[in-house]
Amino acid sequence: MQDLGEAFLVALRLVLSGDADLMEIVVLSLRVSLTATALACLIGLPLGALLAVARFRGRNALLVLVNALMGLPPVVVGLLVYLHLSRSGPLGFLGLLYTPTAMIVAQTILITPIVVALSRQVLDDLHAEYAEQFRSLCLGRGQAVFALIWDGRYSLMTVGLAGFGRAVAEVGAVIVVGGNIDHLTRVMTTAIALETSKGDLPLALGLGLILMTLALAVNAMVHGLRVTAVRYAHA
Template sequence: MQGFGEILALAFDLVLSGDGDLAEIVWLSLRVSISATLLACLIGLPLGAVLAIARFPGRNAAIVLVNALMGLPPVVVGLLVYLHLSRAGPLGFLGLLYTPTAMIIAQTILIAPIVAALSRQVLEELHAEYAETFRSLALSGRQTLAALLWDGRFALVTVALAGFGRAVAEVGAVMIVGGNIDHATRVMTTAIALETSRGNLALAMALGVILMMLALGVNAAVHSLRLTATRWSHA
């Protein structure tokens, strides 16, 4: 068994060598998670905005539900998507099981509630601050929404990055619906699980290093955004 230092050195060698398999896995991971984040934002931002601004019967129950969905277990989401996309399932005819599209669907379901719940919180606080001014200006609902989304843009990008962070680090759902097929649906997290079980610790650690670098990059981006917002007095 190799020592931790040796594994780490091999891992960095792999990263720096530009290994083709490694690059393919990283690229697919990014493609799946970025797509899922964009889709989750398309669903979650309007939902969050409606929950923040609109007043309707059952609003509180809807907020509780969306908040609860933030804690969805990935394996349960994976199982539900699997049941729908498998041959016997209602969407089996689409032939999406064990494809990157299935993985995108699963990750979207996982992170859309996160985007909705966090954006609801951001926009509700902003709306509380602006509401009287906007009512005084007799703005329409559409004008109010557009203004809130624009003025909350820095915080909302942070929300999207939080969603991306969750998606790219997720393993259970993509393992079930993607199948971890080499050169087809293998992403960083599923590859780490596989290579660790095979004893190929250097490759697993190389992927782990890249994942951690991504997490670091995402956090650096969030911090930089906050600094920019403060500098421009948008915070």
């Protein structure tokens, strides 16, 4: 118990002093996860809005598929990306394996279905409210999609934050395609796993503290945005 207490104090000192190795890992984690979240939103929000607006044969089956993809095992995503980016894979000539770019690709694939499914749920209710108005204005499908995304922007920010929270806490896919290489592809989750296995508790605890702080911050922002969205809806 004493050793654990000492390790926690050392971890706290590392965080407060801005230890260079720790900050390097944190910055890379944020860069990878924020980029993946931005890409997932660019792809997923329009798709979610389109699924909310469009009515076509097979839509229900597609919705079931999207919802199922939300539960994609991270290691399976990592394996699929690995197979495509390895030297013998179709994209091996790009030389992206064991780079931050490969980690971004894996995280984007992992969280895009989450963004699509959650944004579709949010915008489906909004579309039901505005459908009659859209018809009276003779809006095209593209215009309706844009209008829904703009009007539901506060709620959609919570979708983006949910995707970021999923990305920054992910370990399986990024360790497969990133390799957890020091000063290159080591992020918070993979570093925590490695340092714990090595018995270096201070660094692992320091990174754990930062990860927990990020998780709390994301949840606080989600709550704040939900309150803002409710106020906006009743304004």
